Amino acid sequence: MKKWTQTEIAQTSHIWFSIFIAVNLINLPNLIACFTPCLAWVSVKLWLYSMALTLLACVFGLRVRLMLWLAVPIVLLVPACLASLFSIQSLPTTFLILALLETNPTELSALQGQVILAGLGTLILVMFYVWFVKTRVPVSLRLGTTGRVLVILSLLSPVSYDLVAHGHVVGLAGIKQRLLSTFPSSTFYSAYEAFDLRDRVQNRRDLLGTLAVNQEQSFQDETNRQVHxxxxxxxxxxxxxxxxxxxxxxxxxxxxxxxxxxxxxxxxxxxxxxxxxxxxxxxxxxxxxxxxxxxxxxLTAYKKAGFRVYWLSTQKKHGTYDTLTSIFSxxxxxxxxxxxxxxxxxxxxxxxxxxxxxxxxxTRLLQRNxxxxxxxxxxIGSHGPYPVRYPPELARFPADPQAAINALFRISLDGNGSPQEMELAQNSYDNTICATDFLLANLINELKKVKASSWFYYVSDHGENTATARFGKYMHGIVTRQVVEVPMLIWLSPAYEQAHANKLAALKANLNTPFSASCTFHTLLDMGGLSCPDFKKEWSTASPHFSPGPRMVCDANGNIIDYDKKFPPLQAASKVTPPMETTRSIATGASRP
Ligand SMILES: [Zn+2]
Incomplete structure (x- = not known):
């Protein structure tokens, strides 16, 4: 047996420590995930698993340094994954990647803090990685017997345990689950799923031909124009x-x-x-x-019922093809x-x-009669960056546009801001609501002028965190009270109220009923007297038999949450689980013009 000298042992330890560091640089997201949001043994096991997986090709004779070079493209993804871990406490998911595919350049500018940091981080990390591998890992190094055994044991022991204890189905599911939970395989799979989903959406067939739609007799008998x-x-x-x-x-x-x-x-x-x-x-x-x-x-249902349907948007359609949200247009x-x-x-x-x-x-389209x-x-409502969402004449609270954008940028970088920055951010946000007030009130006025039988329905897609949020101030994407609880308004024209008093009575009876905005489809079909196979009358807020189910929210990771269980009503909240934020109203001290 070969006798090792002190120098050889020191050199060997030095080389293996260098490989350990290099492999960890590739697997940094898995290492950080061990501590996000808190230290968890299951994450530590996934980290060890992912390190062994990185070295798997070396078990079959690939030189270690060549393997490390081949991993450079993966290192490029590391900072973006770290940004995801820090912002949503998760590796990038299909939904996150879909959201990024959907995000337009202006929306990205609201996240410029994170984008710049991720870009700089990528540059620094890759430069350091290349220098480290080049100077610390010998060109011809291959895994020895001990290294190979360690890698194989690390990969096989959890799988073997699953197979022996729970059978081959659980064993195979365990392998898949580990791959879907560790970087980079999880990121590649999520990206594949996101692109696949987007392609499927783009191939959406026109459902108009096959859809069966009926309209209540009282609506068919209407002599007024119906403008909704x-x-x-x-x-x-x-x-x-x-x-x-x-x-x-x-x-x-x-x-x-x-x-x-x-x-x-x-x-x-x-x-x-x-x-x-x-x-x-x-x-x-x-x-x-x-x-x-x-x-x-x-839209399909109303079109089938003989309505002329218009989709008007201040959001973007994104290039030459529809994206997920605008596909419905x-x-x-x-x-x-x-x-x-x-x-x-x-x-x-x-x-x-x-x-x-x-x-x-x-106004012009209504003149078509x-x-x-x-x-x-x-x-586009109150989407950041707020100052570009309203014309200056609609601003009611002082917020110099550039100063407010700078303040929002610093808040996005630091997670907080000075009192002056928070005030600017809040003022500009409140100005977006003032602009929404102007828009909605004037749209209702347009409907009033037409004197048709009309319903007007406003609901926000989601809310926005403001200064009281513990995390993600002036952002959305996470499940908090401010993001989940949305404004919803309905106005009915006098002609509609007269012809459909039963709908008005039902709506009035439900003003304080807790329900999800997912009732919108059913409510709006019902308010046009329409029904189709997917329609459920009991989920219509305009029905006397309104019986909404639990309020489910899909978070940015695709998890479905029962909102009332996660966020019990405030009176009971203190006895159950602490809410993520207070609902204290904002008082920024700004004077009202
Ligand atoms: Zn939105």
Whole structure:
């Protein structure tokens, strides 16, 4: 047997320590996941498993340094995965990647803090990794017998335990589960799933031909024009609506709107647009994106019932093909995306339109005098960066646009800001609600002028965290009270109220009923007197037999949460689990102009 000298032992230990560091650089997300959100033994086992997996090819003779070079593309992904771990306490999931595919450049600018850090982190990490491998790992090094045995044991022992203790089905499921829970295999699989889902959505067939739709006789007998309007809000938290008791007067016009019905206890279906909107427009439950894209939307149903359907959007359609949210615009007879356009020469800024720019468009379309019309307005509402969401004349709270954007940037970097920065952020956010107030009140005025039989329905896709949130201030994407509890408003025209008094009575009876915005599809079909195979009358807020089920929310990781169990009503909350945030109203001290 070979006798090792002290120098040889020191050199060998030095080399193996270097390999340990290099393999950990590749597996940094798995290492950090051990501590996110707290140290967990299961994560430690996954980390060891992933390290062994990295060295698997070396068991079959591949030189260690060559393997480390081959891993450079994986190292490129490490900082982005770390950013995901720090922001959503999870490795990137299918839903997160879908959301990124869906995000447009302006939305990315709201996350510029994280994007810049991830970019810098990638550069620094890759440079360090290349230098480290080049200087510390010998070119011809291969795994010896001990190394090979250690790698094989690390990979086989948990699988063997599963096979012996629970059989081959559990054993195979365990292998899959480990691969889907560790970086980089989990990231590659999530990316594959995200692209696959997007492709399926793009292949959505026109469901119009096969859909069977009936309309109640009282609606068929209407002599008035039927002009209805759904407005999908964006990132509007009801805590900042004067209508809902906010200390600031952010909704003065809506407060003066006669007959406006304010629903007090509505939850969103998901904390981000991508997952939330499909479950508003279809009967698919929260989070069932694929199911949603294969089902008829409420646009399809109204179109089949003879309505002219318009989709008007200040959100972007993203390039030359539909993306997940805007795929439903294809169900309309006509769609207009007024944002996301370059200047006349095809160059220049990728423009974002204000929601109030939809008003003249609606006025013009109403002048077409069509007898049965449905408008669906997908607004940009209160999505960050807030100062670009409203024209200066609608601002009621002082917020210099550039200073507010800088403040929001610093808050996104640090997770908090100075009192002045927080005030700027809140003022600019409140100004977006003022602009929403102006938009909604004026849309209702447009409907009043038409004197048709009309329903008007506003619901925000999800809310937004403000200064009181413990994490993710002035962001959404995570499940908190401010993000989940959304404003919902309905207005009915006098002609509609007269013809369908039963619907009005049912709506009034449900003003304080807790329910999910996933009832939207059923409610809006019912309010047009329509029914189709997916329609459930008991899930219509306009039905006297309204019986909503548990309020489920799909989080950004695709987990389905029973909202009322996770966030019990505030009176009971202190006795059960502490809520993630207080609902103390914002008082930034800014004077009201
Ligand atoms: Zn949204």
């Amino acid at each position: 309007m759904l407005v999908i809000g964006e990132s509007a938290t009801k805590n900042c609506f004067g209508l809902y008791g906010y200390g600031r007067q952010t909704t003065p016009l809506l407060e003066r709107t006669q007959g406006l019905l304010t629903f007090r206890d509505v939850s969103c279906t998901a904390p981000c647009t991508l997952i939330a909107v499909p479950s508003l427009l279809t009967a698919a439950p929260p989070g069932k994106l694929l199911e949603a894209t294969q089902q008829a939307s409420l 294809a169900d309309a007879d006509e769609d207009r995306f007024i944002s996301g356009k370059f200047d006349n020469d095809g160059r220049g800024a990728y423009q974002t339109a204000w929601d109030v720019s939809l008003l003249p468009l609606v 069509e007898s049965k019309v449905l408008f669906v307005l997908h607004t």
